[in-house]
Amino acid sequence: MVNKVNYKRFLIISLGVSIIIFTSGLLLGIGLDNTKVNELVYNIDQNEISTESYSVEKEFLNVFGGDKCILSDPRVKELSGEIEKIGRLLNKYESTNIFEQSEFDYLKRKYFLLETKAYSLFYSLKKECSYNYTTILFFYDINDDNSIRQGYVLDALVNLNPRTHILSFDRLFEEDPTLETVRIHYNITKAPTLIINDRIKMENLINLEDLMKLTNEENY
């Protein structure tokens, strides 16, 4: 039989063991969070180098002559895919609060700069080499339902048409002047807003069918 003394002891042991288990979970979670952050930072750095490498290569060919379009289409696709992946991770981790705000702002800034650089590169390659891919700038607001839904539509579009490159920007991010310049350039006032191939501006949520129609027309 369990008497009152045993009962108290049992309860204290249960509480103690539970606290140990929860603390272990917390510590393991923090460890995993650190791994996530390191992985993300590494990915951003890698892609920064890749973009830089493209730009330098392009500049070299500009100065010394040669076929600029030798920068192959698949490499652009690869870079675009990586950038999209980083964007998705940044958004996911932002909602789980694994970053300190300053750390997160810094990573976001780096990411948006990387995107802006990639955007310029994609645009010039498309123009100079007549590549028929579609580049879409996607301006979103965090925790905005329509922005989240527009994200699904863009994910589906990339899956259906791999020659689409999506570069997403937090419309309200104010830590970087370059992003401010992009916002002013396209007169972005609400989210979601899409800029397709620098020419078409779509405000408000747009469904997949309409978006596909637009991108198809754009490439003809």
Add this chain to the structure above:
Amino acid sequence: MKEILLWISSFFTLVISIFWIQVLFTKNEKSKETGKFPKVSILIPAYNEEKNISKTIESVLKLNYPKNKIEIIVIDDSSTDKTAQIAEKFKNVKVIYNKHNGPGKASALNAGLKHVSGDFFAVVDADSEIEKDSLKNIMGYFDDKKTGAVISSIKIKNPKNVYQHIQRLEYILSTFMRKLMSKIDTLHITPGVLSVYKSALIKKLGGFDENNITEDLEIALRLRINNYSVKISPDSITYTKVPSNFKELWNQRIRWFRGFIYNHLKYKKMFMNRKYGLTGIFQMPLNVITFFMVILLFFLISYELLARMYEFIFKAILLKNNLFIIYLDFPTIKELVLNIDLKLIFPFIITFFLSVYLLNKAHKSMNEKILFNPSLLIYFTVYPILRMMHWIVAFYKEIRNTKRKW
């Protein structure tokens, strides 16, 4: 907010699981072979049980207990079938008639109680069968003067369909929990399959509450509030029939859960009251916290499901025929691992393994095997949702004070 609530419920579940595991490792209280066979009156309340009554009486007649120390009383509770005629065919079986409108087990038991001549009386449901040593094994527990009632270990014989297989699991787990509760002396139910009471004590306490739809819970709580124990005899095996379809199961559970709420309110005086030992300071608060946690989880899960459904509809509208293309982006194993929220998942994993351990122990304690059939999966996935719904409906009906019925 959602995460905090999940954390709290997961912490609570973990603490309680570890508590019961410790109780599990304490010594069992054994039944003492006293060599005495006090007279026991066996009450069998029956309402339209013509299909089952014979088997029940036969199993009682086969009891390994001196025949002159057993009195069998069948209480025909205004049946409209041949229950009484069948019972009357048995020698040494007294049939009494309880005339009233509609079934009500407590009233039948009180009618039977008036005819009881034994120092003890047992209640055996008319759809139950009892093993021959079950009564003998129970009686040893009455050596302790503070024991007011002793219950048996209930099993389901040959479950046929998925509903019965789910209930088989449920009975294994609930009997296991009753054994643990008995160890810390907080057991507070005397199910009708086979429970034995002290006759004089129950008469002194006023018999069964006729306005109660779960008289087995009420009488046990009344024993408790009067500082009497309820014990379980693990070696007393009994078999019961259980609902075989959704409607029957639903009605039974609503009645049980309404009875739970009603009786916990009726005996609210016991809450956190040291006078009633661990039943007051531990078991009843635990019952109530568990009840509110079930309600909370129900709303959390419902909210999550509705939100996901709403989003799914939106996706379907936006993506039309290409809806499933967004689900084709399978993550790599590395991404999958990195996506895990260990802070939340880790305690869940531990709790899951503890539950599996307790499930295994529960089966072993009943000499049953874990059956790896679809019911096991349903029991741990769909059935908890159904149970939550039982609680919500029972709670709603109690708040609305709708008529309690059998």
